[in-house]
Amino acid sequence: MAKRIVIDPITRIEGHLRIEVELGEDGMVRDAYSSGTMVRGLETIINGRDPREAWVFAQRVCGVCTTVHAFASIRSVEDALGIVIPPAANLIRNLMIAQQYVHDHVMHFYHLHALDWVDVVSCLKADPAATSALQQKISPWPNSSPGYFADVQKKIQAVVDSGQLSIFANAYWGHPAYKLPPEVNLMAVAHYLEALDWQARATKIHIIFGGKNPHPNFVVGGVPMPIDLDSDTALNAERLSIIDDSIKEIQAFVDQVYLPDVLAIAPFYKDYAGIGGGLGNFLTWGEFPSGDIRDLKTLMVPRVAILGGDLNNLIEPDPNDASMMQEFIAHSWYQYQGGDQIGLHPWQGETTFNFTGPEAPYEQLNVEGKYSWLKAPRWNNTPMEVGPLARVLAMYATGHAQTKELVDLTLKTLDAPASALISTLGRTAARAIETKVFSDALRTTYDDLVTRIKAGDTKTFNSEKWEPISWPASAKGFGFMEAPRGALGHWIVIENGKTANYQMVVPTTWNATPRDPQGQLGAYESSLIGTPMAKPEWPLEILRTIHSFDPCMACAIHLTDAGGEDLGDVAVGLSVCGV
Amino acid sequence: MADETIYQYLQREGVSRRQFLKICGALAVTLGISEASPLLAAGLTRPTSPTRLVAEALASKPRVPVMWLNFQDCTGCTEALTRSLSPTLTDLVLNKITIDYHETLSAASGVQADENKRMMMETYAGQYLLVVEGSVPTGANGNYCTIGGRTAVDLLQEAAAGAAAVIATGNCAAFGGIPMAQPNPTGAVPAYQLITDKPVAHIPGCPAIPEAFTGTLVNFLVFGKLPELDDLNRPITFYGTTVHDRCLRRPFYEAGKFANSFDDEGARKGWCLYKLGCKGPTTYNACAGIKWGGGLSFPIQSGHPCLGCSEPNFWDNGGFYQGQSAPIGRPTLTAAGVALAAGAVIGVANAGVNRLQKRHADTDEETTESLSG
Numbered sequence: 001m002a003k004r005i006v007i008d009p010i011t012r013i014e015g016h017l018r019i020e021v022e023l024g025e026d027g028m029v030r031d032a033y034s035s036g037t038m039v040r041g042l043e044t045i046i047n048g049r050d051p052r053e054a055w056v057f058a059q060r061v062c063g064v065c066t067t068v069h070a071f072a073s074i075r076s077v078e079d080a081l082g083i084v085i086p087p088a089a090n091l092i093r094n095l096m097i098a099q100q101y102v103h104d105h106v107m108h109f110y111h112l113h114a115l116d117w118v119d120v121v122s123c124l125k126a127d128p129a130a131t132s133a134l135q136q137k138i139s140p141w142p143n144s145s146p147g148y149f150a151d152v153q154k155k156i157q158a159v160v161d162s163g164q165l166s167i168f169a170n171a172y173w174g175h176p177a178y179k180l181p182p183e184v185n186l187m188a189v190a191h192y193l194e195a196l197d198w199q200a201r202a203t204k205i206h207i208i209f210g211g212k213n214p215h216p217n218f219v220v221g222g223v224p225m226p227i228d229l230d231s232d233t234a235l236n237a238e239r240l241s242i243i244d245d246s247i248k249e250i251q252a253f254v255d256q257v258y259l260p261d262v263l264a265i266a267p268f269y270k271d272y273a274g275i276g277g278g279l280g281n282f283l284t285w286g287e288f289p290s291g292d293i294r295d296l297k298t299l300m301v302p303r304v305a306i307l308g309g310d311l312n313n314l315i316e317p318d319p320n321d322a323s324m325m326q327e328f329i330a331h332s333w334y335q336y337q338g339g340d341q342i343g344l345h346p347w348q349g350e351t352t353f354n355f356t357g358p359e360a361p362y363e364q365l366n367v368e369g370k371y372s373w374l375k376a377p378r379w380n381n382t383p384m385e386v387g388p389l390a391r392v393l394a395m396y397a398t399g400h401a402q403t404k405e406l407v408d409l410t411l412k413t414l415d416a417p418a419s420a421l422i423s424t425l426g427r428t429a430a431r432a433i434e435t436k437v438f439s440d441a442l443r444t445t446y447d448d449l450v451t452r453i454k455a456g457d458t459k460t461f462n463s464e465k466w467e468p469i470s471w472p473a474s475a476k477g478f479g480f481m482e483a484p485r486g487a488l489g490h491w492i493v494i495e496n497g498k499t500a501n502y503q504m505v506v507p508t509t510w511n512a513t514p515r516d517p518q519g520q521l522g523a524y525e526s527s528l529i530g531t532p533m534a535k536p537e538w539p540l541e542i543l544r545t546i547h548s549f550d551p552c553m554a555c556a557i558h559l560t561d562a563g564g565e566d567l568g569d570v571a572v573g574l575s576v577c578g579v
Numbered sequence: 580m581a582d583e584t585i586y587q588y589l590q591r592e593g594v595s596r597r598q599f600l601k602i603c604g605a606l607a608v609t610l611g612i613s614e615a616s617p618l619l620a621a622g623l624t625r626p627t628s629p630t631r632l633v634a635e636a637l638a639s640k641p642r643v644p645v646m647w648l649n650f651q652d653c654t655g656c657t658e659a660l661t662r663s664l665s666p667t668l669t670d671l672v673l674n675k676i677t678i679d680y681h682e683t684l685s686a687a688s689g690v691q692a693d694e695n696k697r698m699m700m701e702t703y704a705g706q707y708l709l710v711v712e713g714s715v716p717t718g719a720n721g722n723y724c725t726i727g728g729r730t731a732v733d734l735l736q737e738a739a740a741g742a743a744a745v746i747a748t749g750n751c752a753a754f755g756g757i758p759m760a761q762p763n764p765t766g767a768v769p770a771y772q773l774i775t776d777k778p779v780a781h782i783p784g785c786p787a788i789p790e791a792f793t794g795t796l797v798n799f800l801v802f803g804k805l806p807e808l809d810d811l812n813r814p815i816t817f818y819g820t821t822v823h824d825r826c827l828r829r830p831f832y833e834a835g836k837f838a839n840s841f842d843d844e845g846a847r848k849g850w851c852l853y854k855l856g857c858k859g860p861t862t863y864n865a866c867a868g869i870k871w872g873g874g875l876s877f878p879i880q881s882g883h884p885c886l887g888c889s890e891p892n893f894w895d896n897g898g899f900y901q902g903q904s905a906p907i908g909r910p911t912l913t914a915a916g917v918a919l920a921a922g923a924v925i926g927v928a929n930a931g932v933n934r935l936q937k938r939h940a941d942t943d944e945e946t947t948e949s950l951s952g
Binding site: 006007008009010011012013014015016037038039040041042044045050052053056057060061062063064066107111112115120151154158161162164165166167168169170171172196199200201203204207208209210211212213214215216217218219221222223224225226227228231232233234242353355357358359360361362363459460461463466537538539543554 | 583588591593642644649650651652653654655656657658659661662663676677678679681682683684685686687688689690691692694695698716719720721722723724725726727728729730731733756757758760761762764765767785786827828840841842846847848849866871872875876877878879880881882883886888894898899900
C-alpha cells in the first residue's frame with residue numbers, strides 16, 4: 001500500500017507550491033503531483049491598457065526574479081511595433097540582466113537551497129582552525145581566519161542556546177541524508193550570512209539604471225536613464241565608477257565564494273548526480289543579444305530545444321508555431337470552450353477559472369481530476385525542462401568555450417560522465433556555472449559600454465514609435481527573456497493603441513506543470529520519481545530536487561482576460577497566459 | 580532562555596557595551612528620535628538621551644517573535660526587506676528578532692513549518708508581531724489562495740487574533756495592490772478589511788522601501804507599539820510628505836523646465852518629469868529622502884517618472900505616462916475601502932493645482948524651444 005506524503009507549504013521558494021507524493025514500500029517515491037495553490041489574474045488586468053505600460057503590470061508577476069517580466073514585456077511591444085533600440089541601451093539592458101542572474105542565483109543557492117545540503121546545527125561541532133584551513137585551501141577569500149569562523153560559530157551557538165531558532169526552527173537537522181563534515185557546514189553557514197549582506201549591495205546596477213530594486217523602471221524603446229557625462233542626473237563618470245566597483249565586488253563573491261563552495265560541497269552528494277534527472281527534454285528561448293534582438297545569431301545563450309538528452313540534434317523552436325507551442329488544462333483549474341482535451345497556442349488561448357478542487361480546508365487533492373492553478377505548456381506535445389541546466393547544455397552543445405571549460409572542471413571534480421549533468425546535482429551545478437559566465441559578461445559588457453560612450457554613441461531611447469498615433473491599427477509580438485529560472489515568453493496583441501490580448505508562458509509553469517491530457521508528467525513530477533526517502537516524515541530529499549529547480553510560483557500562475565465576465569465562482573476569460 | 584532581554588542576548592553573542600550603544604544610536608536615528616550624528620553612530624561619543632532611551636528599552640525587552648504571512652504577493656516586499664542597508668539595523672532585524680514563520684526563509688517545510696506557527700501562536704499569544712505581504716482573495720470561497728489546504732482568509736484571521744500588532748507591508752497587503760486592480764478577478768482585498776479588532780499599520784509601496792518597514796518594526800521592538808500613523812494608517816515618519824516635496828528635480832518644476840521625452844535635452848539635464856507622467860506631487864512616500872540602495876538613487880533620479888506606487892489604487896489612477904491624472908488630495912480609509920475624502924472640495928483644489936501645473940508646462944515649452952533653438 002502506497003503512502004501519501006503531502007508537503008504544503010514548500011518553503012524557501014517564491015510563492016505557494018504543494019507537492020503530494022506516493023511512497024512505495026521500498027521507501028522510494030513512485031508517483032508525484034505538483035500543484036500551484038494561488039492565483040491573481042494578472043493578464044486580465046493588463047488587457048485593455050496601454051501597451052507601453054504593460055511592463056509595469058507584468059513586472060509585478062514576481063519580485064524575486066524582478067525585471068524578467070518587464071524585459072519580456074517591453075521586448076514583446078518592440079517586436080510588435082518594429083522598434084529597434086539604440087546599441088547603448090541594449091548594453092545597459094544586458095548589464096541589468098546579468099546582474100539579475102548573479103544576484104538571484106547566489107541568493108537561491110545560499111538562502112533557498114543550501115539548507116537542503118548543509119546542517120546548521122552540525123556546524124557547532126566544527127573545529128574553527130580546520131575550517132580556516134579548508135577555506136584557505138579552496139579560495140583566496142579573505143574571511144578565512146580561525147577567529148572569524150569561531151565568531152560565526154558563537155553566533156549560531158547563541159541562537160541555538162536561546163531556544164528561539166527563528167528561521168532555523170524545527171527543520172531537519174541530524175537527518176541521515178546530511179553528509180557534510182562539520183567544518184564544511186560551518187564554512188557554508190558563514191557564507192549564508194555573508195551572502196545575505198552581499199546581496200543587499202549587489203543590486204546597485206539596477207538601482208542606478210532603474211531607480212530601485214526590486215521592481216526597477218524600464219521604458220519601451222530603450223532605457224529611461226540618459227547618458228551625459230556633464231550632468232549630475234544622467235549616467236556620468238561617478239555612476240560608472242560605482243558600477244565598476246560593484247562588478248568587482250560581484251565577481252569576487254562568485255569566483256571566491258559561490259563557485260568554490262559548490263565544488264566543495266558537491267563531491268559529498270555524488271548520489272544526487274543519479275537522482276532527479278527527470279524529463280531529459282530542454283528548451284531555451286535565448287539571451288544576451290549583442291546586436292538587434294531579432295537576429296538570433298547575436299544571442300550568447302542560443303535558442304534550442306533538446307530532446308531525450310541528445311546534444312547532437314539541436315532543434316530551433318519557433319515560439320509562434322501554433323501547432324508546436326501549446327497549453328493544456330486537463331488537470332488545471334480552467335476550462336476551454338473546445339473541451340479539456342485540446343491544446344491551444346497562447347495567441348488562441350483561453351483562460352477561464354474553473355475551480356473544481358476540494359473545498360478548503362482539505363487534506364488531499366483529487367489528482368485524478370484537476371489539481372493545480374498552473375496550466376500545462378508543451379512543445380510539440382512534449383513536456384520540457386527550462387532553466388540553468390537547459391542553458392548550460394545549450395551553450396555546451398553549441399561550443400561556448402567558457403561553459404565547456406567550467407562543465408569539464410565540474411565533471412572532473414565529481415569524477416562523473418557528462419550524463420550526470422541531467423540530475424538534481426547537475427541542475428545546482430549548472431546554476432553556479434552560468435553565474436560565473438554571466439558575472440564575467442558583466443565586465444565585458446561594461447567595457448563595451450564605456451567604449452561606446454567614448455566614441456560619442458550615447459543615445460539611449462528611440463522615440464520614433466512612442467506615440468500611439470505612429471502605430472498600425474493592429475500588431476502582434478513575441479517577447480522573450482531567459483529568466484534565471486528558465487525560458488520566459490510574453491505574447492501581445494495590440495489593437496487601436498490598446499492591449500487586446502496579453503499572454504505569458506513562464507519558466508515555473510513549464511517545470512511545475514501538472515499532467516496533460518495524455519497523462520505526461522512535468523519536470524518536477526518526473527524528477528521526483530525514484531527518489532529514496534530515508535525518513536519520510538522529514539521530506540528532505542524531495543526538497544533537494546524541488547529546490548534544484550528554484551520554484552517561482554507567483555510567476556507560474558497569473559491569467560484571465562479582459563473580456564471576462566464574473567459568473568460567481570467561475571471567472572471567465574478569453575485570453576491566455578502562461579499559466 | 581526565552582525571557583532573556585535583547586541586551587543579554589547580544590552580550591552572549593559577544594557584543595560589547597560600546598557596540599550595543601552604537602546599535603542604539605543608529606536605531607534612534609532610524610526612529611527619527613535623534614538627529615543623525617556620525618560620532619554617535621560610530622559609538623565615539625557619550626550617549627545622548629535618545630540613545631539612552633533606546634538602550635534602556637532594548638535592555639528590558641525580550642526578542643520579539645515575528646510571524647510573516649505571504650498571500651497574493653510577488654515576494655518583492657520580502658526581497659526589499661533583505662536589502663535593508665543600514666548594517667546594524669540589518670543585523671538586528673535578521674538576528675535579534677526571531678522570525679518563527681516565513682515561507683520564503685524558513686528552513687522547515689510542510690508539517691514542520693506549520694508546527695512552528697502553531698507553537699508560536701500558543702507560546703506567544705498576544706505577544707507576536709504579524710506581518711502580512713500580499714492581498715487576500717475572497718472569490719471562489721477563498722480557494723484562489725490556499726496554504727496547507729486552508730484559505731488565506733482563514734489563515735489571516737486566525738493569525739491576527741493572537742497578534743500584538745499587525746503590519747501590512749507593500750501596496751497589496753495595505754491597499755489591495757495589483758490583484759485588486761480592475762477588474763479584480765479574484766475578489767482581492769487588503770488585510771485591514773479582514774482584521775477589524777486591531778489597527779493594521781500600512782507600509783505601502785511596490786515594493787515598500789526597506790527602511791520604512793524596518794523602521795516601523797524597530798519602533799515596535801523598542802517601544803512595544805506601532806509608531807504614529809496618519810489617516811491611511813501609514814507611519815507619518817515615512818509618509819508625511821510627498822515625493823515631490825523632496826525631489827531633486829523640484830527646482831526645475833518651479834522654474835517651469837520639463838523633459839518632453841526620454842533622453843531629450845531636458846531629460847539629460849535633469850529637468851522635471853511631470854510631462855512624462857510623474858506622480859511625485861500626489862505620492863506620499865520617502866523615496867526622495869531615504870532613496871534606495873543606501874541613498875544611491877530613486878526612480879525619478881534615474882530618469883523615470885514616479886509611478887505613485889505607494890498610493891491606494893495607483894494601478895487605476897490613470898496612465899503612468901499621462902501628465903498628473905491622479906487625483907490630488909489625501910484619500911481616507913473606509914469600511915468598504917479607500918475613498919477620497921470630501922471629493923468636491925478636493926475636486927476644486929485639484930483643478931486649481933492642475934491649472935497651476937498646466938501653466939508651468941506651457942511656460943516650459945517656450946523655455947525648451949528657446950534653449951534648443
